[in-house]
Amino acid sequence: MDGAVFVAGRIYxxxxxxxPVDLDQSREWTFDRGDFVWIGLVEPREKELRILADRFGLHPLAIEHALSEHRLPKLETYGDQLFVVARTASLTGQEMSYGETAIFVGRQFIITVRHGSERTHADLRQRLETFPEGMRSGVAYVLHAVLDYVVDGYGPVIEAIEEEVLSLEGRVLDVPLSKDDVRVIFAYRRQLARFGRMLQPTLEVSARLQHLDLPCVEPALKPYFRDVEDHVRRVAGRVEGLRDVLRSVFEIGLLMEQQRQSVVTRKLAAWAAILAIPTAIAGVYGMNFEYMPELHLRYGYYVVLICMLTICGLLYLRFKRIEWL
Known part of the structure; x- marks a missing residue:
């Protein structure tokens, strides 16, 4: 079996x-009551899933769903088996990418199938194997642990976005938003909206596992899925908070830009008013009429200059007082 496909398999x-177990069809597995097998696969081909379907009686529709890409998480029942799809998320730049973990659950088996997910389950498996008290609870405990592990993977994604958003928020009052800043804001808003749409069905899956009478999920283990639901709600709350912050950063950026434009407009208007006085006076005396008053006054030139400077100075002080200059 190709190691890139079959990651791990073990009887507990x-x-x-x-x-350990493998997909060798000629080898028999022996189970006692209370035993179960956990098999993990990555990007399997149809051949490998058909082998598992024959060995565990997996439903053909579940196999078909495990081979195709789902846009949203889901939970389906097939007789005494469960089929769960969870979505993983990662962040590259301002772009979020999604993977998928399909989970087949029966009374004595759990099979995880990963597509496009960079986070392996090796650490999770090692951690669970150090806690046999929980593993004695069976496949439902492992199902809870896998779902919780997937939801925990959302944390670094949200934290990376939070760092960028807080950085934008910190400088928006001092520096105008650039084109790149606006592009980042809208990119994150789009990604968070999509992420939020993915979280809602994840909540529904955890709620159904918690409240409905489903095969393979004993009543004593239902509180574990409440913990998963709480984690998802916390992530959803952070996502909504980030969307609000991005909206406020953009609005504050617009208000600050309008304020800066208003300041510039007031300054231009004030200087235009000041310069209008000497322009008007000089314009009058530049019309070259023969019979104009004070044309032959000896000190008329200086009087006009003093009048211009006095009026301009008074206007300047007035505009300075009202903070237009």
Missing amino acids: RDGRAAE
Whole structure:
């Protein structure tokens, strides 16, 4: 079997890891009551899933769904089996990319199938194997752990966006928003809107696992899925808060730009008013009429200059007082 496809497989007895398993069809697996097998695959081909379908009686529709890409999380029941799809998320620049983890759950097996997800389940498996008390609860406990692991992966994505958003918020009062800043704001708003749409069905999946009578999920384990639901709600709250902050950053940026334009407009208007006085007086005396008053006054030139400077100075002081200059 290609190691890039079959990641790990192991039988668990009394909550502890027993012998490993593989997809060799000629090899028999023996299960006692309370035992279960956990198999993990990455980007499997149809052939590998057909082998598992024959061995565990997986429903053909579930196999078909596991091979195709889903846009939203889902939970389906097929007889005494569950089929769950969870979505993983990662951030590259301002672009969020999504992967998928399909989970088949039966009374004595759980199969995880990862598509496009960079986070492996190796750490999760090791952590669970150090806690046999939980593993004794069976496949539902592992299902909860996988879903919780997927939701925990949203945290670094949200934190990276928060850092960028807080940086924008911190400088918007001092520096005008550039084209790149506006592009970043709208990119994050678009990505967060899409992420929020993905979180809603994740909440529905965890709520159904918590409240409905489903195969393979014992009543004693339902509170674990309440914990998953709480995690998803916290992430959804952070997403909504980030969308509000981005909206306020953009609005504040617009207000600050309008304020800067208003300041410039007031300054231009004030200087235009000041310069209008000497322009008007000089314009009158530049018309070259023969019979104009004070044309032959000896000190008329100086009087006119003093009048211009006095009026301009008074206007300047007035505009300075009202903070137009």
